[in-house]
Amino acid sequence: MTAHNLQPEAPRKRLFISLMGLTCLLLVALIFLAWWVPNQGLANIHPDLPNIVGIAMAILSGLAILGTVLLVLTTAMNRDFFFTRLLRLVVIKFLLPMIELVGRLLGISKDSIRQSFIAMNNSLVISQCHSISPDRILVLLPHCIQLFDCAIKVTGDINKCVLCGRCDIKGLVDIGRRYGIDISVATGGTLARKVIVEKRPKLVLAVACERDLTSGIKDCYPLPVIGILNERPFGPCFNTRVDVEKIDEALSRILPRT
Template sequence: MEIVESSRKRLFIGLIAATSLAVTTVLALLWIVPTIGLDTIHPWASAVWGGVVALAIVLVGWASLGLALSVAAGRTLPLTKRLRGVTIKLFLPLMIILARLFGISKERVRNSFIKVNNELVLGEGKHYKPHEILLLLPHCLQSSTCGVRLTYDIFNCKRCGLCPVAGLLALTEAYGVHMAIATGGTIARRIVVQKRPRLILAVACERDLASGIQDTYPLPVFGVLNERPKGPCLDTVVPLERLEQALRHFLQAERKPVVILPRLTPTMDLPE
């Protein structure tokens, strides 16, 4: 596990460095190419343009270096918090494009991005009150055979045990946090506006988590990847223990962990 986590960090740092180099190269070319014609406009024109481009290169380099150092240190360093958001919003799409040139899949880049984001959110060392935390879930966690509508009120759940929602309800009742199910990005943003949380614990796939982290910045998002035994967007599950561990960390909870055991049904296999 430690080898895998280290590999993800190296992948993210390598891609951010390569993307930074590509951006600064383009900026340098924007300075060099017009220089030939700028001298005819004004004697200082090329110097002024060079200064502007040089400042942009310094800012891009500073943002990239600050993010890379924060990733390596596992926490947000001073004077880099605001730049982290700008860098993530600007560089992640470029990182995905660059990764494809090297045969690296989008999922690997997004997975690395989510892991790094989680470490930086944890590294801020902040703790929250229960009403300040929103547990945001995808609708695909609900059983595809269930006829109960949970999008508007998750407490309509009958807790039959056929999907993880019963265990998630036990978590939110035990720790007092807000919980909601979103059917898409628009609904998710509406829920965030209504609840006004200070921290989001989001469960989703790599694509939705990565885009959600970008969309909600500077609001911190701690992402937990769902598991997809039947493929994407169908009867997905969530590691409840990991979710509870995150809750306990951010709440600084002293109570004993909640033991979540789904009710056994004839459709479930008993362990040997």
């Protein structure tokens, strides 16, 4: 299967990169102001102190710019350059809240920013995680992916599915059996965390909405999580869908090549 299945995420990824660049510029401006405003007062304490503080601020600004460039290169080329795990930490714990604030000031919806963040996170994870054994990968699904009126509940054991094909569970069962990957269905965040603790995967591929994926990626760090957005033709948390080919494509990029 070719990589074109993941291309719809590209515009969202570019949005995050743009907001990240703007946030970086704002950070550099704030760092400069933090040096410039008290500059005269620092000189009164010691004549060399403004220069010392200025050098420290310049280093911080340089690190912010370097980090942004590395993130852009890693995302654009899907290669693990330097400090990818540290970059994921910076994006997840520090940049995302700031970018959400900048986006809100620009009138960009929170879901759009979250979609962009998920696409960026996926690029960082895929660039870092290669040739992971299938038995160390966990695919985590929301319970709403199954039809509401289905008499056979697959929560806890997806293999209970009778493969009628009315919902996307059939295609996911096929993927699990083809690759030998563990697939679990969780009814909420608490159960999802319990499943992860019990199974101790090396990588999680999660299907959910923007809010739940963003929250899950943040809560699971440093465990790498690839997020696949679900489709909600009937609204949230009811008979949702997922593009099974996107899951197949993501797995093909992190499983060992045969």
